[in-house]
């Protein structure tokens with residue numbers, strides 16, 4: 001692994017993305033310190049997935065830079081790829097392989113020695129409570145199992161930063177508890193995590209840092225305490241992204 005660095009785990013500077021002449025990521029600046037656990041929150045369509053995809057090298061930005069521990073994601077993609085583990089939105093899995101085969105294949109493609117791959121795959125399957133799933137074809141996996149094998153794939157090469165797009169969406173409470181405990185352990189062991197979520201309670205429970213994105217712009221970022229100023233994150237979020245006044249109007253035909 002590379003020498004210790006004091007650079008932020010993730011630094012986004014002026015990131016821009018347009019789709020069909022519409023600015024969906026609008027000059028996003030964000031610094032995630034090393035050792036931070038940051039929750040990126042925003043409404044549907046706010047630009048979370050697009051931002052995270054550009055941050056990790058899955059989508060080329062129209063402008064701006066992304067650096068992982070000081071390494072330019074688009075300038076040195078291979079070095080950056082060694083430092084980051086990614087759980088992308090809608091991860092496509094090889095459906096006709098078992099969980100163990102997926103991890104083995106990925107580890108070998110990443111250039112890890114076969115013995116290391118075998119040992120890590122075994123340990124990840126055990127910790128994620130996927131031992132039986134290790135022998136089951138991915139096509140038969142539940143949503144929670146898919147998220148867990150996705151997390152195992154992100155962790156296999158021992159990255160220093162995890163970037164996870166909605167890792168707990170549609171996951172049952174038992175699997176969620178396992179995932180949360182692994183993420184907390186990863187941070188306790190010196191790693192950094194960025195995750196996106198719609199669930200404010202989850203972000204309040206897990207994350208020491210938060211960034212709020214609205215219509216492609218970061219409208220607040222910092223420690224949870226700085227962003228919430230002692231209030232519930234949900235209230236602060238609604239205030240920041242602007243509650244629409246007329247939301248409760250209409251549907252009068254539902255009233256008795």
Ligand SMILES: Nc1ncnc2c1ncn2[C@@H]1O[C@H](COP(=O)(O)OP(=O)(O)OP(=O)(O)O)[C@@H](O)[C@H]1O
Nearest residue numbers: 019020024042043044045046047048049050051198
């Ligand atoms: N490949 C694409 N082509 C065109 N428009 C896109 C594309 N990807 C995303 N968009 C648009 O960009 C905007 C931001 O999408 P994005 O998926 O980043 O939002 P999000 O905050 O992750 O939303 P959600 O919470 O619903 O997952 C949306 O309006 C979306 O429709």
